[in-house]
Amino acid sequence: MISIAPDRSLFADESALQAVRYLVGVDGGGTGTRLRLSDLDGRLLGQGEAGPSALGQGVDQAWRHIEQALQQAAEQAGLAGPQGLRHAECALAAGLSGANLPAACSEFLASQPGYAAVIVVNDGYTTVLGAHGGQPGAVVASGTGAVGEVLRRDGSTDCISGWGWITGDEGSGAWLGLKAIRHAQQALDGRAVPGPLAFAVWDLTGRSRESVLAWCAAAGQHGFAQLAPLVFMAADKGDAVAQRFVDEAVTELEALARALDPQSELPLALAGSIAKRLESKFSGNIRARCVEPQGDSADGALHLVRSALNAKMGSR
Known part of the structure; x- marks a missing residue:
């Protein structure tokens, strides 16, 4: 059921992907960034938080805050320091506000600091994956901005609202x-x-x-x-x-x-x-019809990157 548009991901070659040991899931909005670090089996190793990483506020800022949050997570996991966590050992998926703009996504991927794999999607998509554990369901997300995302039983998805705070995001x-x-x-x-x-x-x-x-x-x-x-x-x-x-x-x-x-x-x-x-x-x-979410957008990002990596490499 998990699908990624071709222009939303960047993967190293297969030999480089063999070196991946860690998964990084990012939830980035207009207010803050939350990040989770796990091993390949999904065991949580550490978490971090930083300032906003919405793409509409700038790609450089987004990466700066993601890296700050990753540093916190690495310290919790005991992976800080020059011999600790290396970008080349990580596959990252980021659900970011503003990732519905292709130009911003392209710039984000081009600016990535050396991860073995990077996926960038709208935070509404990672939110629906996290909320329903990758199963069909809908999410209405309203915080700083507002967006709705649905994963239907036939595997199709749709994004409603999320047009941005100047002209849309009603109810945010x-x-x-x-x-x-x-x-x-x-x-x-x-x-x-x-x-x-x-x-x-x-x-x-x-x-x-x-x-x-x-x-x-x-x-x-x-x-x-x-x-x-x-x-x-x-x-x-x-x-x-x-x-x-x-x-x-x-x-x-x-x-x-x-x-x-x-x-x-x-x-x-x-x-x-x-x-x-x-x-x-x-x-x-x-x-x-409201249910308690199984997880959040950062969990959904981990689900996404793990599924995509398995699809590239086969079940590991």
């Missing part, structure tokens, strides 16, 4: 943050009545036109996503505008779930802080 943290800043701007202009949400945003950005503009210019996807908790806190305080934004997020994520599985027959896993926070607000049919 950055999407909520954009709504929050627009409301704060309108309240500052006198076009809306300020309430708990506007005041909370102003506490962060300042209350002058100049300070708000400066904050927006520097914020980026991660900065806007940091406003999402303010929306939830304001809704809890009875702010009607914030509550409307929360309700709209529920509507968007439910629409995503239905688009992934129109027949409503596959198990549905939720990933990301926003999706998990909103689960209790979903309608009965969607909530009834």
Whole structure:
């Protein structure tokens, strides 16, 4: 069932692949990077975390943070130092936000620091593999961004949403943050009545036109996503505008779930802080299909690289 587009992977020749001793699974988003290191049999050896590795924030940054997370994992595994973990002994799969852009994937593969194998796919794909153990199912993932991924019973896959925080990712943290800043701007202009949400945003950005503009210019996807908790806190305080934004997020994520599985027959896993926070607000049919994920995107990346390596080399 596991398939990889030809332009999403880079493998050394067979003799070099024989030297692979370790598997690396990466989950990289707009907020942070999580990495797991295992042996060829899937036994976990170490884990690491670092800053964001979404491709939309730059390939150099992505590799820098992946390498930082790998160093942590290697230290946990007792493989640190010059004679410890070598790139040539590792096969890596990375589920990265923004990997739906072919040019970014090509640059990522061309910049890789010497791994025996590298696979790069969208983090939604590794999330669905991890959530359902490689079996058919759907995932609605909403954290900094939002994306839905499905692995159908016939082996086909589909990706819904995930268009990026500027024009899409409805129901995500950055999407909520954009709504929050627009409301704060309108309240500052006198076009809306300020309430708990506007005041909370102003506490962060300042209350002058100049300070708000400066904050927006520097914020980026991660900065806007940091406003999402303010929306939830304001809704809890009875702010009607914030509550409307929360309700709209529920509507968007439910629409995503239905688009992934129109027949409503596959198990549905939720990933990301926003999706998990909103689960209790979903309608009965969607909530009834929700299952606890078996693993996360980093687990899915390990599943992917192990399957791909076995396919290249035969069962090992």
